[in-house]
Amino acid sequence: MKKYKIALMKGDGIGPEITEATLKVLSALEEISSFKLDFIEIEGGDECLRRRGTALPEESIDIIRKTGVCLKGPVGESAADVIVKLRLLFDLYANLRPAKSYPGVPALRPDIDMLIVRENTEDLYKGYEFNIGDDAIALRVITKKGCQRIAEMAFKYAMSRRKKVTIVHKANVLRVTDGLFRNICLEVSKKFPEVKCEELYVDATAMHLIRRPQDFDVIVTTNLFGDILSDEAAQVCGSLGLAPGANIGDKYALFEPIHGSAPDIAGKKIANPISMILSAKMMLEYLGEKEAGSIIENAITKVLSEGKVLTRDLGGNATTDEITKEIIKKILK
DSSP states (O other), X not given: OEEEEEEEEOOSTTHHXXXXXXXXXXXXXXXXXXXXXXXXXEOOSHHHHHHHSOSSOHHHHHHHHHHSEEEEOOOOTTHIIIXXXXXXXXXXXXXXXXXXXXXXXXXSOTXXXXXXXXXXXXXXXXXXXXXXXXXXXXXXXXOHHHHHHHXXXXXXXXXXXXXXXXXXXXXXXXXXXXXXXXXXXXXHHTTOTTSEEEEEEHHHHHHHHHHOGGGOSEEEEOHHHHHHHHHHHHHHTTOGGGOEEEEEOSSOEEEEESSOOOTTTTTSSOOOOHHHHHHHHHHHHHTTOHHHHHHHHHHHHHHHHHOSSOOGGGTSOOOHHHHHHHHHHHHHO
């Protein structure tokens, strides 16, 4: 039996609730699979900052370094000190955010299935900001290496999908930084003649995600643009509660829902756990357990298509526990 050690950060707000739900689903999956997941809990986030004076303790970083894989719940106001720092520390340069419509969910269209491949370590998220007198300055960092490796990952994923990549930029205004990104993506595209390549300005992309979301397959873009567009794409597909995310590097990987900690509903047991459960599905695929990942997604699809047990964001009134139990039933059938 294969065994995987995984760092586990429950996060803030609804984080502990949806983490608990995800662990229950994974435990049920272990009953019918030939692997074992050994979770090592680590601290991080607002509550950790309040108690310990740091949002990301060194021992948490050390455990991730040893396991190589982390499953993380959403954190609150300290997100920049947790997830952004982890992306930089472990060079998690690719942020993968799938967005697809599921049966029974009120998406704009029933045939949406895209993957946003977002550069994850550069751009304005480097945090190079400073004051000059009463003014504020931020430095936007775009490197050749960063552009090349995110472009290559996007085109490789497209090869296993519908073989189409949309390069999203604003090179007509940001001529140097986005000009570099655009040119390198186009150069990389020549290595993948089977993949159709197009380019769009980011503002046009925001419009077309609403106008024709079914036409997108893989979108590759820079850090800030990817952050914004992936939230839009998630809502186009029905709910942020269905949106998983993966942060991938050459040696390490971290998986998390793309939504925030939602402190306004924390403790009410009404949060939708599917985004984190699907993040765990992406984790299993990364570990090579693709069949197990498919079992999870198939179970979720059945629950959503039946439409009997849905959380409030999906138009129902089910609790976190109720939808979790329903997903587990489908897994064990």
